[in-house]
Structures are given as structure tokens and as C-alpha cells.
Amino acid sequence: xxxxxxxxxxxxxxxxxxxxxxxxxxxxxxxxxxxxxxxxxxxxxxxxxxxxxxxxxxxxxxxxxxxxxxxxxxxxxxxxxxxxxxxxxxxxxxxxxxxxxxxxxxxxxxxxxxxxxxxxxxxxxxxxxxxxxxxxxxxxxxxxxxxxxxxxxxxxxxxxxxxxxxxxxxxxxxxxxxxxxxxxxxxxxxxxxxxxxxxxxxxxxxxxxxxxxxxxxxxxxxxxxxxxxxxxxxxxxxxxxxxxxxxxxxxxxxxxxxxxxxxxxxxxxxxxxxxxxxxxxxxxxxxxxxxxxxxxxxxxxxxxxxxxxxxxxxxxxxxxxxxxxxxxxxxxxxxxxxxxxxxxxxxxxxxxxxxxxxxxxxxxxxxxxxxxxxxxxxxxxxxxxxxxxxxxxxxxxxxxxxxxxxxxxxxxxxxxxxxxxxxxxxxxxxxxxxxxxxxxxxxxxxxxxxxxxxxxxxxxxxxxxxxxxxxxxxxxxxxxxxxxxxxxxxxxxxxxxxxxxxxxxxxxxxxxxxxxxxxxxxxxxxxxxxxxxxxxxxxxxxxxxxxxxxxxxxxxxxxxxxxxxxxxxxxxxxxxxxxxxxxxxxxxxxxxxxxxxxxxxxxxxxxxxxxxxxxxxxxxxxxxxxxxxxxxxxxxxxxxxxxxxxxxxxxxxxxxxxxxxxxxxxxxxxxxxxxxxxxxxxxxxxxxxxxxxxxxxxxxxxxxxxxxxxxxxxxxxxxxxxxxxxxxxxxxxxxxxxxxxxxxxxxxxxxxxxxxxxxxxxxxxxxxxxxxxxxxxxxxxxxxxxxxxxxxxxxxxxxxxxxxxxxxxxxxxxxxxxxxxxxxxxxxxxxxxxxxxxxxxxxxxxxxxxxxxxxxxxxxxxxxxxxxxxxxxxxxxxxxxxxxxxxxxxxxxxxx
Numbered sequence: 055x056x057x058x059x060x061x062x063x064x065x066x067x068x069x070x071x072x073x074x075x076x077x078x079x080x081x082x083x084x085x086x087x088x089x090x091x092x093x094x095x096x097x098x099x100x101x102x103x104x105x106x107x108x109x110x111x112x113x114x115x116x117x118x119x120x121x122x123x124x125x126x127x128x129x130x131x132x133x134x135x136x137x138x139x140x141x142x143x144x145x146x147x148x149x150x151x152x153x154x155x156x157x158x159x160x161x162x163x164x165x166x167x168x169x170x171x172x173x174x175x176x177x178x179x180x181x182x183x184x185x186x187x188x189x190x191x192x193x194x195x196x197x198x199x200x201x202x203x204x205x206x207x208x209x210x211x212x213x214x215x216x217x218x219x220x221x222x223x224x225x226x227x228x229x230x231x232x233x234x235x236x237x238x239x240x241x242x243x244x245x246x247x248x249x250x251x252x253x254x255x256x257x258x259x260x261x262x263x264x265x266x267x268x269x270x271x272x273x274x275x276x277x278x279x280x281x282x283x284x285x286x287x288x289x290x291x292x293x294x295x296x297x298x299x300x301x302x303x304x305x306x307x308x309x310x311x312x313x314x315x316x317x318x319x320x321x322x323x324x325x326x327x328x329x330x331x332x333x334x335x336x337x338x339x340x341x342x343x344x345x346x347x348x349x350x351x352x353x354x355x356x357x358x359x360x361x362x363x364x365x366x367x368x369x370x371x372x373x374x375x376x377x378x379x380x381x382x383x384x385x386x387x388x389x390x391x392x393x394x395x396x397x398x399x400x401x402x403x404x405x406x407x408x409x410x411x412x413x414x415x416x417x418x419x420x421x422x423x424x425x426x427x428x429x430x431x432x433x434x435x436x437x438x439x440x441x442x443x444x445x446x447x448x449x450x451x452x453x454x455x456x457x458x459x460x461x462x463x464x465x466x467x468x469x470x471x472x473x474x475x476x477x478x479x480x481x482x483x484x485x486x487x488x489x490x491x492x493x494x495x496x497x498x499x500x501x502x503x504x505x506x507x508x509x510x511x512x513x514x515x516x517x518x519x520x521x522x523x524x525x526x527x528x529x530x531x532x533x534x535x536x537x538x539x540x541x542x543x544x545x546x547x548x549x550x551x552x553x554x555x556x557x558x559x560x561x562x563x564x565x566x567x568x569x570x571x572x573x574x575x576x577x578x579x580x581x582x583x584x585x586x587x588x589x590x591x592x593x594x595x596x597x598x599x600x601x602x603x604x605x606x607x608x609x610x611x612x613x614x615x616x617x618x619x620x621x622x623x624x625x626x627x628x629x630x631x632x633x634x635x636x637x638x639x640x641x642x643x644x645x646x647x648x649x650x651x652x653x654x655x656x657x658x659x660x661x662x663x664x665x666x667x668x669x670x671x672x673x674x675x676x677x678x679x680x681x682x683x684x685x686x687x688x689x690x691x692x693x694x695x696x697x698x699x700x701x702x703x704x705x706x707x708x709x710x711x712x713x714x715x716x717x718x719x720x721x722x723x724x725x726x727x728x729x730x731x732x733x734x735x736x737x738x739x740x741x742x743x744x745x746x747x748x749x750x751x752x753x754x755x756x757x758x759x760x761x762x763x764x765x766x767x768x769x770x771x772x773x774x775x776x777x778x779x780x781x782x783x784x785x786x787x788x789x790x791x792x793x794x795x796x797x798x799x800x801x802x803x804x805x806x807x808x809x810x811x812x813x814x815x816x817x818x819x820x821x822x823x824x825x826x827x828x829x830x831x832x833x834x835x836x837x838x839x840x841x842x843x844x845x846x847x848x849x850x851x852x853x854x855x856x857x858x859x860x861x862x863x864x865x866x867x868x869x870x871x872x873x874x875x876x877x878x879x880x881x882x883x884x885x886x887x888x889x890x891x892x893x894x895x896x897x898x899x900x901x902x903x904x905x906x907x908x909x910x911x912x913x914x915x916x917x918x919x920x921x922x923x924x925x926x927x928x929x930x931x932x933x934x935x936x937x938x939x940x941x942x943x944x945x946x947x948x949x950x
Contacts, residue, residue, distance in 0.1 A: 096465055099437045101864065101872055101909075105398070105472055108435075111147065111155050112466040114458075119143060119159075121458035122466065123387075123443040124239075126183040126190075131449045134162070134190065135466070136180035138443075138459055142192070150450060150470050157466075164211070164220055177204055177211065177223065181318075182239035186249070187302040188212070190220060193251065195236040206232045208240065208251060208304065226304025231257030235287075235295075239319040244326035248301055252330065254316035255287060255294040255360060262298060264308035266355040266500045268531050269293075270560065271312070273361050274373070274599050276633045277697075278704050278743065281363035283735020284337060294360035297330070297352060308501065313358035313367075313374055315345070319389040319444075320352065321405055323420065324484045327427070328352040329378075331386035331407040332360075336682060339383065339669075340690045340729030341736065342629070342697040345369075347384045348377035349407060349418055351426045353521055354497035355528035364700070364736060370626045372589040373556055373596065375524055379418060379429030383672055383683055384409035388445045388455070392417075396451025396474040399482050406434060406445065410459060412675040413440030425489035425521035433871045435469060438675055438864065451477070489519045496522065499529035507533050512541065516549035523553060531557050543569060548577045552589050559596040567601035571608055575615040584624060591616065591630040598637060609638040617642055621650055625694050632698065636705045644708035648716050651698045670889045670898070674862045674874040682731065684890045691727035699724060700736070703744040714748065714756065721760035738765060777809040783923040786850050791843055794926055799842055799934045803927075804942040807935025810928050814920045823940040837937035845936060846929070849920060863887070865900055866907040873900055 096110045114122050120137030127133055134144050145157040164177055182193030190211040198205035207228040211220040229237045235254035243250060253259075271292040273279065281288040295314030300307045316333040323329070330350045338344040343366045350358055359367030359374035369376040388408035392401045404417040417434035420427040435455075441462050445455035451474060458464030471477065486494070496514060499507040507529050514526035530538055539562065542554035555570050562570075574594055582590060594612060603609065617640050620631040628650065635643040669687055673680035699720055721741045725734065741760050748756055784790075811822065822833050836845065865873045865885065875887030875898060884899040921929055938944030 096467075099440070099909075100467075100469075101433070101436045101866055101907075102469065103432075103434060103870055106435075106469055107472050108467055108469045109150070109155055110465060110467055111454075112145075112157055112159070114143075114464045114466070117159075119161075119464075121461050121464040122456045123459050124180045124183045124193075125444045125446055125454065125456060126185045127446060127448060128185040128190070129188070133157070133448075133454065134183055134185065135456070136178055136183055136192070138181070139179060139461065141178040142180065142183075147448070147454075147468075150452060150468065162220065164223060177209070179204070181237070182251070184240040184242060184249070186242045186246075189302075191240045191249065193237050193240050195232055195238070197232045206230070206237055206257075208237070208300075210304070224304075226300070227260065227307065229253065229257055229260065235316045238317070241320055241322070243299070244322045248299055250297060250299050250310070250320060250328070252297050252317050252320050253295060254318070254333075255290050255314065256316075257295070259293055259296050259309070259312070260307075262307045262309050264306070264501050266308060266310050266497075267293075267312055267357055267528070268355075268561065269309065271357075272600060273365050274596055275361060275365045275367065276595050276599055276637045277364060277629075277701060278740070279363060279365055280700070280736055280739045282335075282337065282732050283739060284732050286335070286337065286732075287362045290362050292361060293357075295332070297328070310354065311352045311356035311358070313356070313360050314350075315360045316386075317350075318387045321389040321391040323391055323403070323405070324393060324482075325486055325490070327490075329389060329391075329405045329420075331381075331389045332358065332377075333386050334383060335730075336383060336679065337730040337732040339683065340686050340693060340727075341733060342625075342693040344693070344730070347381040347386050347409070349379040349381065349405065349429050350375070351378045351521075353426075353493065353525065355500045355525070368626050368629065370585070370588050371592050372524070372527075372553065373560070373592065375521065378420070378427045379431060381407070381409070381416065381431065383411070383669060383679065384414070385411040385679075387443050387459075390445050390447060390453075392447070394447045394451065395453060395471075396477045397453075397471050398477070401434070402482055403484070404434075405429070406453070408442040408445060408455070410441050410443065411679045412672050413437050413442060414675075415442060415445070415455070422484075422487050422490070424487060424519040425493040425525075426519075432869075436675075436872060438862075438874065489517075489522055492517075493519075493522050493525045496525035496529050500525075500532055503533050508538055508541075512538070512550070515553040516547055527553050527557050530554070531561050535561050539566065543573055548582065549586055549589075551577065552586065552593050555593040556589070556596060559593060559600050564601040567597055568604055568608055570597045571604060571612065575611050579615070579619060584627070587619075587622075588624075588626055588630065591627065591634060595630060595634050598634070603637070612638045613640040616640075620646055628694070629697055629701075632701045636701055639707040641708045644702060644705050644713055644717075647698050647702055647705075648713055648720075651695055651720055652716075654692070670896075671873055673889050674876070686729050687890055689726070689728045691724060691729060691733075695720075696724070696729075696733075696737070700740045703740040704747070706747060714752075715759065717744070718756045718760040722764070725761045725764045734765070777806075778813050779810065779923040779925070779928050781923055781925050781928075783921075783925065786921055786929070788847055788850055791846050791850070794929065795842055795846070795933075799930055799937065799946045801948065802934035802946050803931045804935065804938075804947045806928060807931035807933075807938075808940070810921075810924060810932040811935050813923075814932070822935075833936065834939040837939050842933045842937055846933060862910075864909045865905050866909070867900075867904050868906055869904075873898070 094110050097108050100108050102108060114120060120140040122135045123138040124136040125133060132144050133147055134142060136142050142162040143159050144162055145159040147157050148155050177192060179194050179196035180192045181195040184191040192209045192211060194204045194209060195206055208226045210224040210226055212222040213220050214222050231237060233256060235256035237253040237257050239252050241250045293312035295317050296312040297310045297320060298307050299310050314332045315335060317330045320328055320330045330352050332348055332350055334345055334347045343364045345366055357374045367374050387410045390406045392404045392406065395402055400419055401417055404419050407416045407418060413436055414433055415435040417432045418429045420429055441457045441459055443456045443459045445453055448454050452468045452470035454468050456466050496511055499511060511526040511529035514522055517523040539558060542551060542558050545551040545554055555574055558566055558570055571594065574590060577590060613635060616631055616635060620635060622628050622631060632643060632647050669683050673684045702717060721737060724737045745753055745756060862874055863877045875889040877885060878888050878897060879886040884901055886897050886899060888897055890896055934946040938946055
């Protein structure tokens, strides 16, 4: 058997491994020779819209310039970039179509007086760059390793002596937070007079000079709180990710909006409306509080409801705003508006959103609707792999974008419309709608008390436009409570009363609790629309959440008022009603909720198929993240069932022995499903909380009934409990194999080898001696077929040789989108493809007449980098474990 065949077979053996880290192969790794006349493979992998072309301009990693994540053009048309973990660079870009596209690059040096202080003042680690006001603004995202490195914050670099070198650094504001959820981008305001900055939810909101969103945020959720069982963001609370506005000197900062998870960038359209691409929590996939990556229209004082763990708000709640478009799974990085692009008109009025995980630039065309928008997405550009980081519209009307991040191989590209001469932007004129004008006028009352605010804003509390209604309530909340408190109770319009109650619950105090609740339960519930019913129940929940439980009579009144309407026709109402009724000890909520828990009907069931199809399209674009999606889609629970199961964990009224058994048997069934990585942990935490409410004598009985014995054997639990590598790791290369194994494998450590097998997460797909999962092939016999050299080579370079039998195909469609899957059959009128390695029997049909192009992927489903955290000895112990087939008595572990 040839080495080539060996590598192909071993790559397949490991193909389903789900890895904790991804890493690029080193820049000086072995490269295949390329025919000088052949198309650049970096361009060949791109899928472009018709009429567009792309140029590959530079690979910084090939020149020891790191992995670029931020960019901006300066006033001389030069591009400035930043390495995620290093310095700043400035370059002259060749015109489109030049014979020599290689830019002239210099490393920026900070000069102070006569001394070049590049080695003393390290200015880099930037996740945001902006040239404005004759300055370079740098958003450093870095904890700092020594006294010479700048730490997280917004800096201003200036050239005070006009010698084209920056010589003055001013820290405008230090920020507490770093990493991938730290401070991110800086953007010029639409009027060119100020700046906007954006930060993720691991960046503390500093004390600011003004707040367009009143700064008294709380969790505001009666759903029993469970923080992420895997520990993510457990110490992070409201307000989450945020956007602030500041003057060019950084003297006055004002909060604009919050409630995001990890928004990386923002952009403005021609009307001055802001759009943000917020990230999802991929471990929550399949759970009722999961929020996909989404495009948000961010108005003044906006709140978008991120809370830690399972506490995220529904987009339907009146005290936060909905997205204009849900995208799906991904890792948002850049957002840029098409203004200035020499592209066809629809793209000039589109928001371009970059997804790092799955390598897609979405063009989102915004249709005005009232005071907001509806977004329609199109796959503008994609590639496999294409870890997109940042992008800008250049002075030449082309789009410049970069790939990289997390030390991945980094590249700089330019994409342009081939027929630029036909582009005329003069006919693209946006005009504010009537509702948008009203919203913006209401927003002038945000931030401080102003005369005339109540008279203008109060009538709009019953606006049918969600964004107008929201802007009116925020305007009211900025006025002294004493001036409008009684207006809530005297209001005769039900909608205005509900919105006024929301405002009073947020800005009042416990002395108003009982009056608010009594006022709300006297509203004619049945006469309200579905959305107004949501708003009403949410107002009751807010009041209870902010001010605590009222006396027994008022709890009984709430129960009597709401219970006849539960169950409702919509999931969001059922969620609100169930948690509120549990909180007020409604006697029938347990039996009603358990009936819902047994039902397969409802909105959630009807949308699952579409969600699964959309998610399946992403699986093979990125094996690391895609395989998590694949495993989830194989056996996903109904998200609404998860909600009902968790909402009952604190219920103490209405139980019978029969209902208890139904409930705890549900947990046993719930453990059989697969959702995001934290799913089992959430279910188990709720189960354990529910067990605290049963009699001591019955606790072990229900503990076993609810599936305690099921929790110790899964690959995920084994991997998550593994001893992690000590390192030091490195970027393993093929040339490292021979020196590592020159003396063979002797006297290796079995326990370390097993732990490394678990820590690299292969156990979540494969089994070894009956331990683990059977989604991928059993690896017990791998050592009888292949040598340590062959196994290690295939792990390090899994994409060197890919068998056609296991390769994937990218299908480009007429509508501009693409589908990635493994071609199973092309007989008849359809291509038959399999997209989910965990469920290969699920076949998708693609009409051949909808396909414009087919291209084979050059990337293995097994990404490189699985062993990059491991030291030499840890790699050898891992190889010994594989060779031994998990047998501790194998000779490789002998001490003789």
C-alpha cells in the first residue's frame, strides 16, 4: 500500500473528530508546486457573484507579518492593517488589474523626537482601525504582557510635525476587557463629526457621561436562571455588548445601545441608521433561548436582550428590539455599507456582513418598513476555507477584505465589479419614511429630561410601529418619574397603559408594585392583539422580577387573570405565561405544562425543518463548527419542550405522584437528544434543582427515574472531563515527524495518551475499546494497519490527499447562493447530496437546472491543528495510545 493511500485512509478514520481549537498550517509548510499559468488557488476557491472579479494582493503570514484582522484607508489612499497579535502595517495598493499586485508595505513606527521607538512602544493588537480627523484611531484589544505593550482601550495616533510618521499617542479611554469578546471596532458617524465604538459582552461598560438607554438594567426574567454549565460568560451580566458615541478628542462618551452578545462591527446607511451583526452562542443551538447570528437595526437607546446562560430575552418582548434579519450559525466579524462601492445599485444600498466561521460575505438588501427595515440576504462571496476578518470599500470603489484571526493563514483580497464604467450612483436616493422621521424626533428626548418630552412622546406609546413605540417609551423613561407616574394609572387606552407600566416597572420602585399589577389585571385580555398580550404579560413579569412577590391576594388575582389563557396559541406567550404562573403558584400550571411537554405540536415543531435545512448548508463549510451542527441536527429536541421542562423545576404547587413521575421521566427522555454542547448540562442542572423539591425519601427514586445513570458514558462528558495538555504546544509540521520518532515509541505514559485522546475531542465521534461514540469508525485497530509516522502525518496535514469518495462539492445556484455537500448521485433531474456526516442517510435534492457551477473542495473535513496544544512527549503518548488500541499492557508502555 502506498503512502498516498495510507494518508487517504487515515484521514477518513479521523474525519469526524470535533476539535477544540483550529489552527493554520505554518506559512513555511510544504506547498504544492503551481503551474505559473494556472489560476491562483486562493482566487479559484472564491465563489463570486456574476460580473465580479477578485485579486489576491498579499499573504502577510508568508512574510512574518502575522494574521491580519483590522484595516482602514488613510487620507492618502494607503491601507493600514493590524496583526491580531502584533504590529500595524501601512501599504500602497496597486491599481485594479496591475501586472504587479504586490503592495509596498512598511511596519508603522511611533517616532518620539529623534528616537524611533518602535521597539519601545508596541502599538498593535488592534481589532479596530479608523483614519479620521487627521488621526489614526486604534482599538487595542490586549491584556499586555509587559510595560511596553499597550493594553485594551481606544488610542489616537497623530502626526504632529507632518513628516508622515505618527509621533503622538493619546489614550482616549482605557477599557477593561480583552480577547474575542473584548473591545472591537471604531466607525465614523454619518455626519462626520463624531465616532462610534463597539464592544463585546466581556468588555466592562465604563462609567460614561451620558446614557441613551437608561442605565438601570437587570436580568428581568422569571425563568429559573441556569448559567452555562460549561462556564462561558458565567461572570458576565447586563448590559452585555454595547455601542457608544464619543467626540474626536474622546472627552464625552455616551451609551447608545446595549444587550448584544458579541457584536464586532457596525455600519450606517445613507439615512444615518445603524446596523450591527451580533453573534450567537453556538453551544445553545437547539435550545429555546438560542439566538442565531442576526442583523440588528440599532436605534437610539436600543436594548437587544442578551443575558447570560438561559436568560436571553425573546425578540418579541417590548423592552427590547427585534432583529431585521436572522442569519443563522456563524461568527460575525465585519460590517460595511455599500456606499462608495462601484457595484450595481442594489449592492450600494446593501449591508455586507462577514462570517468568519463559514467563510461567507452576506449582502443584505434593506427594505424600509415603517421606522425600521426588513433584510433580505444574498451570498455575495464565499470560500472554503475563508476565515473573514475585516473589510472596507476602497477609494477605487472596490471591496478590500482580509482573512485570518486566531493565527490562521492570512490573506488580503480585492473584489471589484468588472464593468465599473456602467455604474451610476446618482439615482440611488433613500428618503426617510414618515414613521422613521417620528422615531428620530422622539429620540431627541433620549438622554436627559426635556421640556415637552411627555406631551410629544406619550401619545406614541400606542403606535403600531414597534420602533416608534419603543422610542416613545425610552423618551418617557428619561423624564422624572414623578411627572408621569400617575399618567400610567389614569390612562384609559390599554396599549398606552401597558407600555407605561413597562416604563414604570423599569424606572419606579417597589412602592408602585401592587398598583401596577392591579392596574394590569383589569385590562380586557381577550380584546388585545397577540403582540399586545405578549406586552401585557411581559409587563406583569417585569414588575414581579424587579420588585419581588406580592401578597397572596395579588398573586391569586394574577393567577385568576392569566390561567384561563394558558396554554395559548404561540410559543412566546406560552413561555411568558408558564414562567409567570409558576412564580405566582398557580395550581393548574403544572398539569397544563406537562400536557404541553407531551405534545408534538406547536410553532416550534413547524419551524424545526427550515432551521435544520438552513443549518445543514453550513456543516461542510467548516468542519470544526459544522460537525457540532451536524451532531445536533441528527437528533434535536423540540426547543419548546426544553423550555417547559426547565420552567417547572421550581414549581411547588399542583403536583401529584403521577405528575411527578411524568416530569422526571421526561428528563430521562431529554437526555437522549442532542443539542448544543451545553444542552445536557442545562437539563441536568434543572433536574437536580427539581429533585430538591421532592421528599427526601423519594429523592433517589426520582433521581434514577430521571436518568442519573445516563450521564457518565457519553463522549462529550468524557472529553469535557479530560486532563488538558500541559504543553508547550507548537504548530506541528511534517518535518517534525522524523526527529520526534527517531527513537520510536518506548516507555510511554498510558494515562497521558488516553487523556490527550480525550482532550483533542476525537472521543466525541470515535470509540476506543468500547468507550466513546460510534459516529466515526472504531479506532481500536488503527495501530495494526498504520505506522506512527503515517498516523501523525495524516493528523498534521489532513488535506494533503482527499479521496474523491469523501470529498465535498460546492454547488453554485442561479439565485446567487451555494450549497455544500457530498455528491451521492447525479442521475435524473437532480443532484443528490449528503450534508450531514452524522446522518448520511438524509439526502438533499438539488435541481440540476438551478446549478450554475460545481467545484470540488480542497479541504478535508478534518481540520489541521488538533495536536497544536500538545508537547513532544504528549504527542508521543497520544500516538502510543492509538498504536496500542487503548491497551495499557501494550509493549509501548513497558518500563523494561
